[in-house]
Amino acid sequence: MTDDILLAAHHVDVVYDTGEGTPTHAVRDVAVELRRGELLGIAGESGCGKSTLAYALTRLLQPPARLAAGTVTLDGQDLYALDREALRAVRWTRLSMVFQSAMNALNPVTTVGRQFDDIFRAHRPAMTATERRAKAGELLDMVGIDPSRLRSHPHELSGGMRQRVVIAMALALDPDVVVMDEPTTALDVVVQREILDEIEELRERLGFAVIFITHDLNLLLEISDRLAVMYAGRIVEYADTARIAEGGALHPYTRGLLRSFPALTGDRRDLRGIPGQPPDLRLATPGCAFADRCEAVVERCRAQRPELERVGEGLSWAACHVARHHPSDRQAVPTESAGQTRGGPA
Numbered sequence: 001m002t003d004d005i006l007l008a009a010h011h012v013d014v015v016y017d018t019g020e021g022t023p024t025h026a027v028r029d030v031a032v033e034l035r036r037g038e039l040l041g042i043a044g045e046s047g048c049g050k051s052t053l054a055y056a057l058t059r060l061l062q063p064p065a066r067l068a069a070g071t072v073t074l075d076g077q078d079l080y081a082l083d084r085e086a087l088r089a090v091r092w093t094r095l096s097m098v099f100q101s102a103m104n105a106l107n108p109v110t111t112v113g114r115q116f117d118d119i120f121r122a123h124r125p126a127m128t129a130t131e132r133r134a135k136a137g138e139l140l141d142m143v144g145i146d147p148s149r150l151r152s153h154p155h156e157l158s159g160g161m162r163q164r165v166v167i168a169m170a171l172a173l174d175p176d177v178v179v180m181d182e183p184t185t186a187l188d189v190v191v192q193r194e195i196l197d198e199i200e201e202l203r204e205r206l207g208f209a210v211i212f213i214t215h216d217l218n219l220l221l222e223i224s225d226r227l228a229v230m231y232a233g234r235i236v237e238y239a240d241t242a243r244i245a246e247g248g249a250l251h252p253y254t255r256g257l258l259r260s261f262p263a264l265t266g267d268r269r270d271l272r273g274i275p276g277q278p279p280d281l282r283l284a285t286p287g288c289a290f291a292d293r294c295e296a297v298v299e300r301c302r303a304q305r306p307e308l309e310r311v312g313e314g315l316s317w318a319a320c321h322v323a324r325h326h327p328s329d330r331q332a333v334p335t336e337s338a339g340q341t342r343g344g345p346a
């Protein structure tokens, strides 16, 4: 493990088990590593386990979801071994979250200023009321909102402003890592663009690392350094964004996703989407979970599940028997080192 890795997950399995019927195995043997200051994108269709993974990475899983296997470490510290107090100290100050619905993240009955106040009072007890107010105003200003809005209730703000407030709150205590789950999906395209630019600018200025989760892979091509593509609970491709952007996607699912969304900028392409539906995550399939929808399927795909394997040099991993590469490029992934797991890249 190299020093600049902030957040690392290995062999993460998450199961929703209500006690009735077959449990849903929503995340399977997932590994990700986030380096200091980078933006790692995680993409995939609805229901492939992205949000569940976000909750697992931040230790926010709620029953019936549970971490059935795996580890998540922040700066080498096991997040799941921390007691309540230690976990509380980590939240907001080291690791914070921005989820899709800003309306749900904000308390509807208190002012924005009061909500900033609560964060500072809980985590920075030495700050005076004047300092808290000044800092909250600064944070609002930083995300392009007039500090007078500290007196507003959430319903008095537009959707875009609310989402900006949530981002400012996530950054309030200068965290190292911010996990963002579809932070702009509910917003119109223009506001979405503005907020993405804002996140980029803040990241450059403040140096925090981001895990950015979205169903829109094209969006990640613009903002991420590296990306992971999830399908049916597993990472099926893990790559430097530049390679995917240059047309080097290895997995047929990644290529299908790229065709499924219009680029945020640039020309309107022929949007073909991917026929069919993702599989039921309660069922275990012997082969590749994508086989039924895959344009490149071969017999072996239905019989044997492809492992996530390194392809060629650099950060290029794919779980596909027929990924577009020369067969001699493919090498088996060593299992013995903590950094190089069978279940994913490191």
Ligand SMILES: Nc1ncnc2c1ncn2[C@@H]1O[C@H](COP(=O)(O)OP(=O)(O)OP(=O)(O)O)[C@@H](O)[C@H]1O
Pocket (backbone or CB within 6 Å): 016, 024, 026, 044, 045, 046, 047, 048, 049, 050, 051, 052, 053, 064, 215, 281
């Ligand atoms: N509370 C729950 N109880 C049972 N199963 C659940 C629950 N929440 C999610 N799931 C299942 O877990 C799987 C993964 O869901 P998850 O929300 O993580 O996917 P996602 O990729 O984030 O999708 P979306 O973009 O729609 O949020 C789905 O099959 C879903 O049905």
